[in-house]
Amino acid sequence: MSDNLHDVALSFAEVDYSIGRKKILDRVSFKVPKGTVFAIVGHNGAGKTTLFHLLLGLKFQQSGQILLSSKSNLDYRARAGLGYVPERPYVELDITFRQHLMFHARLSGVSINEFALEVVRVANWVGLEKSLDSELSTFSKGMLQKALLAQAMLCDPNLLILDEPMSGLDPDARNELKLKITELKRAKKTLIFSSHALEDVEQLADWVLSLHEGKVNFSGTVQEWRLSR
Amino acid sequence: MEAFAVKSFFPALWTIAFSSFLELVRQRILYNIFFVSLFLLFFGYLASLLVFGHQDRVMLHFGTMVNALSIFVVAAGAGARAIRMEMERRTCYLPLSRPISRTSFFLGKWLGISIFTALNIVLLFLVLAVGLHMTDGNLNVAFFQSMLLIWCESLIVSAFALFLSLFFRIGISAMICLAYLFLSHNHEQIDYLRNQDISRVFTLLKWITPDGRALLMDTRVYYDLPLGMFEVMSRFGYGLLWTVFFLALGNAFFFRKNL
Numbered sequence: 001m002s003d004n005l006h007d008v009a010l011s012f013a014e015v016d017y018s019i020g021r022k023k024i025l026d027r028v029s030f031k032v033p034k035g036t037v038f039a040i041v042g043h044n045g046a047g048k049t050t051l052f053h054l055l056l057g058l059k060f061q062q063s064g065q066i067l068l069s070s071k072s073n074l075d076y077r078a079r080a081g082l083g084y085v086p087e088r089p090y091v092e093l094d095i096t097f098r099q100h101l102m103f104h105a106r107l108s109g110v111s112i113n114e115f116a117l118e119v120v121r122v123a124n125w126v127g128l129e130k131s132l133d134s135e136l137s138t139f140s141k142g143m144l145q146k147a148l149l150a151q152a153m154l155c156d157p158n159l160l161i162l163d164e165p166m167s168g169l170d171p172d173a174r175n176e177l178k179l180k181i182t183e184l185k186r187a188k189k190t191l192i193f194s195s196h197a198l199e200d201v202e203q204l205a206d207w208v209l210s211l212h213e214g215k216v217n218f219s220g221t222v223q224e225w226r227l228s229r
Numbered sequence: 230m231e232a233f234a235v236k237s238f239f240p241a242l243w244t245i246a247f248s249s250f251l252e253l254v255r256q257r258i259l260y261n262i263f264f265v266s267l268f269l270l271f272f273g274y275l276a277s278l279l280v281f282g283h284q285d286r287v288m289l290h291f292g293t294m295v296n297a298l299s300i301f302v303v304a305a306g307a308g309a310r311a312i313r314m315e316m317e318r319r320t321c322y323l324p325l326s327r328p329i330s331r332t333s334f335f336l337g338k339w340l341g342i343s344i345f346t347a348l349n350i351v352l353l354f355l356v357l358a359v360g361l362h363m364t365d366g367n368l369n370v371a372f373f374q375s376m377l378l379i380w381c382e383s384l385i386v387s388a389f390a391l392f393l394s395l396f397f398r399i400g401i402s403a404m405i406c407l408a409y410l411f412l413s414h415n416h417e418q419i420d421y422l423r424n425q426d427i428s429r430v431f432t433l434l435k436w437i438t439p440d441g442r443a444l445l446m447d448t449r450v451y452y453d454l455p456l457g458m459f460e461v462m463s464r465f466g467y468g469l470l471w472t473v474f475f476l477a478l479g480n481a482f483f484f485r486k487n488l
Contacts, residue, residue: 053322056322058322058487058488059488060485076330077237082328084323086319086323090320090323091323092320103324106241107327108327108328109237
């Protein structure tokens with residue numbers, strides 16, 4: 001893996017996070033090269049979601065350093081150019097898809113002149129342009145996942161974080177999402193996703209990080225990971 | 230980078246404030262509070278019919294108190310709910326994963342509530358104006374000043390409720406907040422007990438509660454005794470200082486809170 005900071009989209013160095021006496025992440029270190037698809041695997045409670053929350057500044061590490069494109073995660077400005085899809089649709093459901101996108105577009109710094117175009121662009125990309133004026137409460141699980149992907153794609157981010165994006169989706173929706181991820185991979189976006197489904201990881205990822213009870217027990221290419229299993 | 234920080238702070242603040250305001254508009258419970266206030270105003274109108282002369286004064290006095298009560302309940306409820314609900318439902322994850330500071334999120338929530346309480350005051354004021362018209366009365370200057378100071382007090386209430394909601398559940402925060410409001414309107418009694426040397430708790434209470442009497446001018450409304458402009462401004466400034474204190478305290482805790 002490259003050590004040049006300019007080639008690294010994200011790095012964790014000796015990151016610790018505990019709740020009370022319970023260690024959730026224990027001296028976690030890894031680097032994500034730019035333009036690659038990076039998968040984080042591990043059982044429930046391994047620390048995958050906590051790791052995402054730390055890098056997004058939703059939680060704060062007790063020690064260690066997290067750098068997003070060579071800026072500390074503690075600086076909110078480091079999150080410019082980052083898109084995030086949470087593991088569950090943690091969104092207000094009593095607003096329309098358009099209102100949801102407009103809200104996030106404003107927070108991402110999209111200028112007033114570009115609002116409408118940007119909202120339609122991302123809605124088109126996920127194939128939900130006809131549902132722009134429907135309330136999110138009327139969306140199916142698959143549609144909600146697409147809606148979340150659309151908000152993450154606002155402002156064309158360079159780094160996308162997807163927390164268990166395939167969970168709870170039917171086979172068609174999974175395939176559709178995989179196609180989208182492949183499309184982003186071709187566009188040289190950096191993608192970090194967590195998953196329980198090993199076949200998804202083998203199919204999509206370039207690099208794999210395996211967590212077990214908060215500790216890294218494997219970090220390397222997907223080929224190396226395949227051999228290590 | 231610094232330019233980006235300044236450029237992104239205010240748009241983010243307004244976006245959060247606007248969304249927080251719309252969220253409040255969508256909540257049915259607040260309409261219930263509004264309708265209860267309307268009912269109380271109507272009750273005030275009926276009460277004014279029972280007196281001989283100065284019916285308008287009764288209506289004004291009653292109206293001021295109903296407005297204050299309604300606005301304080303809304304400010305306490307909305308303040309206790311705004312961030313706590315987002316934390317419990319985890320809906321704050323997505324906005325906070327954007328390049329915005331936690332300060333703009335926290336202040337934006339408070340600003341949204343403040344705009345909503347201002348709207349609430351204007352609506353109740355219009356209803357009261359109709360009630361006064363029916364009792365052949367007029368709105369006096371003291372009443373307008375009193376509305377401004379009630380709104381100012383609601384700013385303190387919502388800032389305090391936001392601060393409490395970082396530690397307690399919604400209902401508990403709202404109740405503590407209203408109890409605190411009650412204490413602040415009994416500063417005279419706190420002062421009396423402090424002077425009796427019963428306990429140091431009363432000295433502490435005196436210093437950690439704003440003096441609600443400075444912001445409530447119901448008797449002045451009744452007798453139409455307006456304050457001077459400087460007096461109004463200094464009382465408003467006093468309220469704002471307490472608001473800034475609670476906002477700064479809340480923001481300091483929210484800034485490094487694990488969500």
